[in-house]
Amino acid sequence: MLNMDTLVRIRTWRTVKRNSMKEDSRQLEFMEIDLSEEPITAAVPVPDRSTIVRADFDIRLPGGILSSEKRFVEEARQLIEVKGEQVPWVPFMSYWPTYGVMNEPQRKWYMYWRTEVRQGRFPDTDLSYLFVHIYELINGIGWQEPQEGYDQLKQLWMNYRERLPQLDVYMQEWIIDYGLVHELNMSLSEMVELSSGYLPPEILDMELQRLLNNDISDISLKLLQRYYDYDITLSKFYRDGGKQVLEQYIPRVMALVDSYLLRTRKAGILDQFQLNHERTMERTLFRKAVYDDSTYGKSVRMTYVPIGEHADFVQFVTRVFRCTENKCRELLGFRGRLRGKTLEPELANVIERYLDKAFAFEQMRVVEQPIVRINAEKLASLQQESEYVRRALMIEDEHVPEDGAANHATDVSSRCDGLETFVEIEQDTGSRDPLVFQNSVDEAEGVDDKHSNQLEIDAEKTINSDRGQRSGDSESLTLQWEAAFSADLDEEWLEFSEMLSPQHVQAIHVLLGASPDMGLMRVAEQYGTMPALLLDEINDIAMETIGDLLFEGDRLVSEYMNVFEHVKR
Numbered sequence: 001m002l003n004m005d006t007l008v009r010i011r012t013w014r015t016v017k018r019n020s021m022k023e024d025s026r027q028l029e030f031m032e033i034d035l036s037e038e039p040i041t042a043a044v045p046v047p048d049r050s051t052i053v054r055a056d057f058d059i060r061l062p063g064g065i066l067s068s069e070k071r072f073v074e075e076a077r078q079l080i081e082v083k084g085e086q087v088p089w090v091p092f093m094s095y096w097p098t099y100g101v102m103n104e105p106q107r108k109w110y111m112y113w114r115t116e117v118r119q120g121r122f123p124d125t126d127l128s129y130l131f132v133h134i135y136e137l138i139n140g141i142g143w144q145e146p147q148e149g150y151d152q153l154k155q156l157w158m159n160y161r162e163r164l165p166q167l168d169v170y171m172q173e174w175i176i177d178y179g180l181v182h183e184l185n186m187s188l189s190e191m192v193e194l195s196s197g198y199l200p201p202e203i204l205d206m207e208l209q210r211l212l213n214n215d216i217s218d219i220s221l222k223l224l225q226r227y228y229d230y231d232i233t234l235s236k237f238y239r240d241g242g243k244q245v246l247e248q249y250i251p252r253v254m255a256l257v258d259s260y261l262l263r264t265r266k267a268g269i270l271d272q273f274q275l276n277h278e279r280t281m282e283r284t285l286f287r288k289a290v291y292d293d294s295t296y297g298k299s300v301r302m303t304y305v306p307i308g309e310h311a312d313f314v315q316f317v318t319r320v321f322r323c324t325e326n327k328c329r330e331l332l333g334f335r336g337r338l339r340g341k342t343l344e345p346e347l348a349n350v351i352e353r354y355l356d357k358a359f360a361f362e363q364m365r366v367v368e369q370p371i372v373r374i375n376a377e378k379l380a381s382l383q384q385e386s387e388y389v390r391r392a393l394m395i396e397d398e399h400v401p402e403d404g405a406a407n408h409a410t411d412v413s414s415r416c417d418g419l420e421t422f423v424e425i426e427q428d429t430g431s432r433d434p435l436v437f438q439n440s441v442d443e444a445e446g447v448d449d450k451h452s453n454q455l456e457i458d459a460e461k462t463i464n465s466d467r468g469q470r471s472g473d474s475e476s477l478t479l480q481w482e483a484a485f486s487a488d489l490d491e492e493w494l495e496f497s498e499m500l501s502p503q504h505v506q507a508i509h510v511l512l513g514a515s516p517d518m519g520l521m522r523v524a525e526q527y528g529t530m531p532a533l534l535l536d537e538i539n540d541i542a543m544e545t546i547g548d549l550l551f552e553g554d555r556l557v558s559e560y561m562n563v564f565e566h567v568k569r
Helices: 068-078 104-118 127-138 146-160 167-181 188-194 201-213 221-227 236-265 311-331 345-366 376-397 402-416 449-475 491-499 502-511 516-526 531-545 558-564
Strands: 008-010 013-017 023-027 031-033 279-284 299-304 371-374 421-426 435-437
Touching (some): 068 127, 127 146, 127 167, 167 188, 188 201, 201 221, 201 299, 221 311, 236 345, 311 345, 502 531
Antiparallel strands (some): 279 299, 371 421, 421 435
16 A cells, blocks of 8 residues: 555556557656645534434335335335324425325325225325325235226226326326236226327227227227327317217217128128238336336237228228218208218218118107106006906905905905006196196995996906016017018028017017007006107117117108018017
């Protein structure tokens, strides 16, 4: 070791070869360094350990060097059961929020707030507190089953997204990562709606492929926005009220077109463009989050079809949308039409015919008509009384003494007194006072035998009618056609008949009968519903199967009469 007073001398020589291959040496100058004086350093005193503020949380971490993410997870596991008492709110804002950057009051508030959230209460707080709890959940802390953690993440998002709009940017990605990691059967369409459609392209492609294969009627306008070749939100029609109309009809039109292509060309939208070239990618998990990648890995592998990169598909769905919007503009009296390449005439005609019928049906529903409401409580009471009468009249098959029969008839007559049917009719003036139509037996003491006999006859007819209808229900669970006609029936009609419920089948039967209005009303009353609702349900099933509406108003569309003429009744 050299003395501090010693001079250090360094001599070096460097030999350099020149281009002429001649060697030349050059001597460097001597350098002298004087180390006789000690450097002056600032003194930093070691603090007394008794003066260091210690947290109430006894956190003991394993030995060794831990990354900030691993340290957070270890702390979270030790604090998982900690519950906080009510304390004053303390502001907390950090770019990388963890337990370590909280001071004592902030930790106490966090534990109190987290306790409230776990009990279903969501008090106001800062975004950084929220992130700490989210980091716990995505690292597997605070839940037993993956679905439970997913539900907690979703509840946090739903309850704080309006108060903290910045949350949307992160949660729409993290929740999807969480679902992919744990292979949950989550609804990506719901995520599309919550995120306003701004999700990664590969996620949108995955969801669109699933819907085109299985549930095309569930497709939404927000999901399809990415696949149009222009921004539909810039349209004046879209901004001036057309958005609601398009959101209502675009999914139906897509289902209609897919059904029509399957029926006529034996290939739906997905098969028309051969969208089957899959692509695999690695998706990085939980970007910008405090996440320990040793828990679930750094990434997850995804396989999808890049539908949005298929130019022919994009042009097709754009033309379908343009055709639909132009027809809606026409039906709503909106000036101007969208220009550009049009849809092939065959498909355009199918879409326009459907929209004409759908708008006409909507207009009929909008027309103000008396609204009939059935008093459910009174109806239930009447059903009980009717059942009692039915059972009482059935004892006529047994051998009963004449005096007993007379007394029983008198008892039945008294039971039938006061049977009422209440129907509330809401007038155009908005009056909600019910008009009560009462059909009761005369309460005067001098009721003669003629009225009693007539009442028993009417009751017996009603009972026989009810028996006939109920026995028919079990025999007509499905819509059946004549054997000769059924052999040539298309598959979608068979699927339509299988999806019908007994009330739908009965409604079709009475509409094909001599008195459809009265019969339809009776079927609706029997099942506790309304005639219009029955027809709406049948039309919905028809749209899913044959791709068209069967009823306009309360009558069968004329072009399908040749099919229903062969229905067995």
